[in-house]
Amino acid sequence: MIIVMKHKASQEDIAQVTKEVTKFGLMVNVSEGSEVTVVGVVGDKSKLNSDVINSLSGVDKIVAVTESYKLANKKFHPDPTIIEMPNCKIGGKELVIMAGPCAVESKEQLFESADAVLGGGAAILRGGAYKPRTSPYSFQGLEEEGLQFMQEAKAKTGLSIVCEVTSIQAVNTAANYVDMLQIGARNMQNFELLKAAGKTKIPVLLKRGLSATIEEWLNAAEYIMSEGNPNVILCERGIRTFETATRNTMDISAVPVIKSKSHLPIIVDPSHACGKKEYIASLSKAAIAAGADGLMIEVHPNPKEALSDGPQSLDPQEFKTLMEELKIIAAACNRTLL
Amino acid sequence: MIIVMKHKASQEDIAQVTKEVTKFGLMVNVSEGSEVTVVGVVGDKSKLNSDVINSLSGVDKIVAVTESYKLANKKFHPDPTIIEMPNCKIGGKELVIMAGPCAVESKEQLFESADAVLGGGAAILRGGAYKPRTSPYSFQGLEEEGLQFMQEAKAKTGLSIVCEVTSIQAVNTAANYVDMLQIGARNMQNFELLKAAGKTKIPVLLKRGLSATIEEWLNAAEYIMSEGNPNVILCERGIRTFETATRNTMDISAVPVIKSKSHLPIIVDPSHACGKKEYIASLSKAAIAAGADGLMIEVHPNPKEALSDGPQSLDPQEFKTLMEELKIIAAACNRTLL
């Protein structure tokens, strides 16, 4: 941590900062510049309250030198984390495709989707039973009945299953049914939910918040991990920007940035990122080429009748065609796809 | 709702759209342009699934003409909502100031804050008992003990009290202690939490999400109101942009925009918006001049020792001075301040 003093900071100000830092057993290194003085802090900063320092007279700003996340940090865990699922591994050489409808609408719709997903070569079936919707008047999901349908689809196909959870109660219920819990973008900083997911030990797919920095995203992963659950998969799904041609702006750079800062696997969700099916093939290929460990893609047996997110869903034939194209890119990137 | 067809949409495409819309009892008005055809939809759109329409062949985009929120909409409730608190009203001629520490740290710190807040002329004491923090290693709040201290501070000073809630359980606990529940920016789209707050009937202070549009914010209010709780106060606290000179960018325009679209009161939190105490006076005056119904300001008896958000907290003397200045602006705006 570096403390930058104001232009006119006095010797008393500097002495006060030094006193505050050293009382926690940390060491300081004062460097007087021609314009400003800078105080470097050495030692375990977790004992220090940076807000206290920031409030001291004469302090201009504090610059963090080390990251606030530890368990998610590649520095302390250089090898990539590989997460074991019933029928696949995430984070290794094999790419993992999660596919299925945005919302579970009925047993028939889900089973048709599961067949399409299996046929295309996906390993994990997605399907929302608890749906966070902007308006209270939109379809909100089948809840536990949806989870039951998911479990039946798993029994029928052998696919692993992932469902979004939107409350602590939903975490507890879903834990009885699913192979992976999904935390959605709107709940990325719902810290109580993160802690509840952390207590389960079930793999957690953590979507990036609409306006979350990568640093905040890794801190959200840290909340899950610090409860004893190391099985976190990050999912880039687009960030909010000024551009309106796509629903969100897919931050493809998040893939190499996460790979340089963390050991956790990262997948990409092009469906939510762009919101239009015509761009999904292009963005899926880009994600794999950038180094993602997998994709999450919306597939619906009949997108025109989907109760949510129809415009961004592929139909079974489109999904199959896309998967064929992705295999070629995967091979060129030295990755495998079932 | 207006459905814009693609450049090359066929007569079959248009017929299919018409069929889909009219089967819900709505009427269409087809307008063929030189380049594109546009289909206007008349009637109760709540029966219609716009995603289905969007997925139909030949559809380019859908333009919403009416807002998705009803209860929060000024169109259907032209008179401003005035919310009754034990010791004041929010949304009327009188400006309401909510002030206090970011986090309740101890009984002493809170009582000192309450005295300062009362002395300056605030009507409502704020203080966090449940703290949503970016890092799991930061101070997380005193929880129920903090609520008890708040209640004691109320008994001592006569101030109303407001506390943030971060889970359904916290809503249920806080409902026994506070006069107003606060939903924080990170939870603005935690819909389960919104519904739980809606069930209590206690006034709810709804902070705007870091990257929430005004439309989404009003839809979040709709979640609370649709559960039977009409007592929602909106709070602008800065949005996330590219600018880093301030912690967030305070969207002052939100004040007149909310006043034109909704009947709900709106207050402004300059402390979280800018993150630096030196800008708070300027932004507080701006908020009142723009037409806000009140302010939320961080006050701490000793900001240098605050366990969270110290740099943006005023000390009791600074708060008193600011309040004196604000009275002059309030009078110039034909509003009153205690």
Next chain:
Amino acid sequence: MIIVMKHKASQEDIAQVTKEVTKFGLMVNVSEGSEVTVVGVVGDKSKLNSDVINSLSGVDKIVAVTESYKLANKKFHPDPTIIEMPNCKIGGKELVIMAGPCAVESKEQLFESADAVLGGGAAILRGGAYKPRTSPYSFQGLEEEGLQFMQEAKAKTGLSIVCEVTSIQAVNTAANYVDMLQIGARNMQNFELLKAAGKTKIPVLLKRGLSATIEEWLNAAEYIMSEGNPNVILCERGIRTFETATRNTMDISAVPVIKSKSHLPIIVDPSHACGKKEYIASLSKAAIAAGADGLMIEVHPNPKEALSDGPQSLDPQEFKTLMEELKIIAAACNRTLL
């Protein structure tokens, strides 16, 4: 300047950094932390190429401690700059209102506007002769003829006049007519244009770029000032964000931030910031309360027939009413308005 080394930086890396810095006569202060080493640099950094340092092996990042602008910096010029115009001063106790049509359309339209502006109490007439328009098929301005009309309006009313310039040639032409040159948001980093405006010594109104940070904005001012023209007035006109309820997001915090970092006057343009006339009164009051030195407001004798930006223009009566309201706020802020 602080150089933060990577986690695994070697002693050779640190030695190389030290060598590179000291060869320009600067001094270093190496601080070895438990996780990373930090190198503080003391001396005149203008000799140093930070990109070279950033490229060295083992360097993680560079943190700037001092600002790159000098002439615009309050540190080296603590007293506020007051700019003398023929009929007023900008940056002192008196607030200066610049008003008029977005574009000069005809002599009649301009003269009517000038009368309205004078009648309302503005000191400076604005009117665009060179219009930067997003589409090449939109009205582009009357060019030199527009400047002549402006000069005639000045002779008739005694108002000072300001016009936007969009090319070096326009700077040279306009310099013969106007009292103030305006650099528009889209040209804020058109550095050749800034230099040309700097060479004239005529006061320059520098609008903030749509996505310019305050730091970049002050550096743009520095370009003008470094050519020998100290007469720069900054103009906040809204930044681009995700919010679409207003045309841009007016960054009200820019007012106190500029006041803390620079000695230059700052005015606010609520018309372009929000794009809708119904919000202008609210935002104008907010700007004055925040501490702005003036306003730029669009006024058109007949907004319904304006060739550009009609929806955000006030008519003469609306302008007069607004000015009456602003006088009350100005007085409450201890400022005067004619």
Next chain:
Amino acid sequence: MIIVMKHKASQEDIAQVTKEVTKFGLMVNVSEGSEVTVVGVVGDKSKLNSDVINSLSGVDKIVAVTESYKLANKKFHPDPTIIEMPNCKIGGKELVIMAGPCAVESKEQLFESADAVLGGGAAILRGGAYKPRTSPYSFQGLEEEGLQFMQEAKAKTGLSIVCEVTSIQAVNTAANYVDMLQIGARNMQNFELLKAAGKTKIPVLLKRGLSATIEEWLNAAEYIMSEGNPNVILCERGIRTFETATRNTMDISAVPVIKSKSHLPIIVDPSHACGKKEYIASLSKAAIAAGADGLMIEVHPNPKEALSDGPQSLDPQEFKTLMEELKIIAAACNRTLL
């Protein structure tokens, strides 16, 4: 164009809108809804001033149905544009790589770069002679001498050459030396510069502005094309967002969006998008997989001594390695790379 009336618009308001539209020979189609009335406009909107309409009493908003750019629009030019360069074609099956130093610093540095670029398999040498820099105290380029060095490098290697131009004068000078003019991000809406580049007929590489929407970017291309120069190549180089882990956020979706809306070729500049050399390989592969027609990559013989943008430059060996990797991806995408 669709005109949405306000909730309370009167019959007189609607009649006035109809009158205003039809006086330009356009037709209207009035659709009265349960809440609002909508007026569809059919015919050549270029005659209509939407600002006039927007200012009429009772008008809520105008929704554009057709794009404002014509020459750049795929609707009117369905086949992709292929641009002929002396030694390659841009927009066809072959991918084109433009590489070289950010700034031309000396003949030696440029010649070494040119050799590296040629050796790696690039077709076009880039090198800045006019440098737009945020601070006036940074290196500003060698100007015409730099152009001469570029021409010599072309003679020596057979590479085509591209240089950025920052003023009309620079356009006129550069037109004597280069095969392609580059308009930088900061000048994307410097409309006078666009027109000057349009008059030359030389191919123009048009970088996307830092906060430009894709619609604005295509309108900027329209400025060049409407002067008679159809040879525009678009270049995505990252947009400004809240994320700070990368210099800008590379908008990979711009590739498929441009391909669906325009016939112009699009290339991607990962160097400026991310600002860090360690992410360039990942982003280059993603761009090709997404369907880009080429890349612009910074290569410097000795990045550690580059006078600008060193941290994002590859050295000759790194460039060669990257090109080998890209050939594999290109083949998987059915594109060729020399």
